[in-house]
Amino acid sequence: MMPNPGRTPIAGKRVQLMATCLCDAFHDDVAAATVELLEHLGCEVAFPGGQTCCGQPAFNGGDWAASRRVVRHTVRTFSGDDPVVVPSGSCAAMLFHGAALEFEREPDLDDVESLGRRTWELGDFIVNGLGVKSWPGRFESAVALHRSCHTRGTASSDAVALLLGSIAGLRLVPFGEAEQCCGFGGTFSVGFPHISAAMGDLKLGHVRAAKPDVLVSGDTSCLMHLSGLAAREGFPVRTMHFAQVLRDALKRQP
Amino acid sequence: MRTQPIDQAAAALPAETRAAVYGGSKVQHEKGRKLLFDHYGDPNRLRKLAGEIKRHVVENLDTLLPAVEARLMANGATVHWAATAEAACEAVHSILKARGATKLVKSKTMVSEEIGLADYLEKRGIEALETDLGEFIVQLDHDQPSHIIAPIRHKNRRQIAELFERNGLGAYDDEPAVITKRARQFLRHKYLGADAGLTGANFVVAESGRIVVVTNEGNSRFCLAATRCHIALVGIEKILPRDRDLALFLNLLARSATAQQLSVYNEFILGPRAPGQPDGPEETHVVLVDNGRTEVLASECRDILRCIRCGACLNVCPVYRQAGGHAYRSVYPGPVGAVLSPLLLGKRFPEKADLPKASSLCGACNEVCPVNIPIPDLLLRLRDRAHVEGVPSPGTPPMGMWALLATRPAAWRAALAGGRILNLLPTRLIPIPALRAWQLKRDLPPWRGGKFRKWLKMRRKQQGRGQSRPQ
Numbered sequence: 001m002m003p004n005p006g007r008t009p010i011a012g013k014r015v016q017l018m019a020t021c022l023c024d025a026f027h028d029d030v031a032a033a034t035v036e037l038l039e040h041l042g043c044e045v046a047f048p049g050g051q052t053c054c055g056q057p058a059f060n061g062g063d064w065a066a067s068r069r070v071v072r073h074t075v076r077t078f079s080g081d082d083p084v085v086v087p088s089g090s091c092a093a094m095l096f097h098g099a100a101l102e103f104e105r106e107p108d109l110d111d112v113e114s115l116g117r118r119t120w121e122l123g124d125f126i127v128n129g130l131g132v133k134s135w136p137g138r139f140e141s142a143v144a145l146h147r148s149c150h151t152r153g154t155a156s157s158d159a160v161a162l163l164l165g166s167i168a169g170l171r172l173v174p175f176g177e178a179e180q181c182c183g184f185g186g187t188f189s190v191g192f193p194h195i196s197a198a199m200g201d202l203k204l205g206h207v208r209a210a211k212p213d214v215l216v217s218g219d220t221s222c223l224m225h226l227s228g229l230a231a232r233e234g235f236p237v238r239t240m241h242f243a244q245v246l247r248d249a250l251k252r253q254p
Numbered sequence: 255m256r257t258q259p260i261d262q263a264a265a266a267l268p269a270e271t272r273a274a275v276y277g278g279s280k281v282q283h284e285k286g287r288k289l290l291f292d293h294y295g296d297p298n299r300l301r302k303l304a305g306e307i308k309r310h311v312v313e314n315l316d317t318l319l320p321a322v323e324a325r326l327m328a329n330g331a332t333v334h335w336a337a338t339a340e341a342a343c344e345a346v347h348s349i350l351k352a353r354g355a356t357k358l359v360k361s362k363t364m365v366s367e368e369i370g371l372a373d374y375l376e377k378r379g380i381e382a383l384e385t386d387l388g389e390f391i392v393q394l395d396h397d398q399p400s401h402i403i404a405p406i407r408h409k410n411r412r413q414i415a416e417l418f419e420r421n422g423l424g425a426y427d428d429e430p431a432v433i434t435k436r437a438r439q440f441l442r443h444k445y446l447g448a449d450a451g452l453t454g455a456n457f458v459v460a461e462s463g464r465i466v467v468v469t470n471e472g473n474s475r476f477c478l479a480a481t482r483c484h485i486a487l488v489g490i491e492k493i494l495p496r497d498r499d500l501a502l503f504l505n506l507l508a509r510s511a512t513a514q515q516l517s518v519y520n521e522f523i524l525g526p527r528a529p530g531q532p533d534g535p536e537e538t539h540v541v542l543v544d545n546g547r548t549e550v551l552a553s554e555c556r557d558i559l560r561c562i563r564c565g566a567c568l569n570v571c572p573v574y575r576q577a578g579g580h581a582y583r584s585v586y587p588g589p590v591g592a593v594l595s596p597l598l599l600g601k602r603f604p605e606k607a608d609l610p611k612a613s614s615l616c617g618a619c620n621e622v623c624p625v626n627i628p629i630p631d632l633l634l635r636l637r638d639r640a641h642v643e644g645v646p647s648p649g650t651p652p653m654g655m656w657a658l659l660a661t662r663p664a665a666w667r668a669a670l671a672g673g674r675i676l677n678l679l680p681t682r683l684i685p686i687p688a689l690r691a692w693q694l695k696r697d698l699p700p701w702r703g704g705k706f707r708k709w710l711k712m713r714r715k716q717q718g719r720g721q722s723r724p725q
Contacts, residue, residue, distance in 0.1 A: 035710065060634070070661060101634065149614070181618065191611055195576045
């Protein structure tokens with residue numbers, strides 16, 4: 001939604017992984033893939049065990065007081081100067097944009113902003129933080145890339161497209177109205193189930209028309225919504241986080 | 255778990271209405287975007303510049319408004335200040351009464367909808383006729399506009415042809431050219447018999463007192479040419495500092511609102527006819543309407559006052575496309591309306607506190623806004639305000655338990671492990687309403703809480719490293 005302004009430059013190769021609550025609860029393989037590819041890139045990955053959630057659900061739902069409690073916990077958990085890498089565009093945007101909004105009148109705004117400056121969405125970190133512009137290995141698939149809304153206007157969408165497009169055997173297939181939201185929207189998905197599902201169906205229609213082997217995104221939340229919707233309707237789609245695609249490509253290195 | 259009112263309205267919307275709203279909005283959005291990017295190398299820079307100019311206006315209303323008043327008066331116009339909707343209606347009524355006017359022709363103005371002017375005047379025996387084609391159709395049908403630029407986005411030509419037939423405007427014919435011609439013939443006679451013409455204003459320029467009215471049908475020009483009294487109804491935020499700002503704003507407005515390079519009629523009005531001038535009204539009245547705007551100015555959502563009412567955020571909004579404008583129960587629907595409508599209610603904010611929830615926060619509205627209003631941020635601020643004021647919100651999951659767990663790592667890890675029970679429970683027995691609501695439309699993936707942490711622990715063991723051991 002908003003580019004991360006005034007970002008702290010990358011000094012070393014030590015990073016802190018924020019796995020996200022959705023990976024912690026449902027999509028463990030996305031977090032595992034993130035660890036594997038960061039280590040492949042030579043990063044020393046720390047996983048602060050006290051981590052829970054970035055605070056976004058309550059921020060999005062309007063309970064900013066509850067959200068601030070969780071953000072404060074997150075700020076304490078990810079102390080130090082090392083970059084924080086997140087395999088989610090929306091959690092990253094929460095930390096570099098949303099949290100600053102809900103802390104604008106709080107005495108510890110500086111601490112929150114300082115965490116925001118060293119928070120990176122995974123694709124953005126690989127391409128623009130580490131300077132990796134192409135990806136080795138092989139992934140024989142037609143891929144539809146869903147650019148999640150929280151990467152709108154950030155460097156993440158182009159970064160992920162660049163990496164995926166560079167993988168041997170991988171073919172990115174365009175689909176209609178790619179810039180439209182999938183309909184997830186956090187608390188929106190449960191408060192507005194009809195509209196949310198109608199938006200998801202539009203997205204699925206465009207994606208299916210492009211006949212990809214797999215639907216890929218940088219946000220597991222969008223994928224959870226779309227795959228859950230498709231499965232319920234009896235026409236499942238295969239979904240992967242781009243971290244899983246990058247990791248799987250490495251396994252097929254010549 | 256109950257769902258939100260706008261979701262219920264969307265679910266109940268007839269398929270043909272949804273098709274009209276969805277199709278019309280999509281086409282309008284795509285044409286407008288194409289035009290902007292065809293004509294300008296970097297339209298985003300223009301949007302941001304326009305946004306900064308309007309921000310300047312909003313933050314300097316205290317000095318700009320007196321400047322506008324002085325210029326308008328120097329140009330011979332009479333200025334009326336209206337703090338409330340009622341005061342604005344009264345001001346218009348008293349102007350008409352003083353002239354003995356009983357027939358008013360109106361061009362399209364959202365402020366008049368906002369203050370309920372037509373009803374107010376009709377109750378006092380004054381005919382207030384809408385002359386914009388869409389608004390004319392809305393008035394004829396005793397309906398409400400569903401879009402701030404395209405009032406009848408929710409109607410199709412068949413419905414309009416039937417409406418015209420019912421109202422004696424000719425036998426059923428749904429050819430748009432025929433519909434337009436019939437409305438035109440009816441309205442021509444009305445202009446000639448009218449006593450006064452009322453317009454809105456897209457902009458009022460502080461340095462010159464120039465009133466700028468933009469239309470595509472020429473109806474505002476007929477309203478002015480056929481009558482001797484011009485009343486302009488203007489929200490106090492409609493100011494631009496300088497005449498030269500119009501170049502930027504008219505270009506952005508036409509492309510964002512109607513996908514045109516320039517609107518067909520751009521009128522620049524400097525007040526009543528001066529001695530020696532061949533033409534022009536005898537009287538020009540400008541009614542400056544507050545109606546809650548200064549309260550918005552005092553709030554943290556003042557950026558919404560930059561809005562130039564182009565409707566681009568409605569057209570691009572996936573929620574508006576599904577729900578249509580009436581679902582918002584407001585004169586201003588869509589993303590801008592979800593911010594503005596509850597704010598304009600002042601203390602009655604809770605009545606429309608659900609509107610800011612009607613967004614997936616996708617950010618498309620901000621991306622197309624010609625004055626770069628950070629609409630998603632404002633929606634979020636209002637969600638917080640609704641929570642702070644304790645407004646009940648069906649469909650919004652309570653966050654207390656989640657925050658409790660998310661600030662206590664040991665409890666969080668226990669919940670991750672314990673969540674596996676979800677894999678065994680049928681949906682209706684799941685104790686978390688949000689997860690039940692999720693499953694109204696979608697399958698839930700299997701719960702795999704804690705598995706990543708276990709995996710990482712094993713990996714670290716295998717790697718034989720001690721550092722950064724997960725707990």
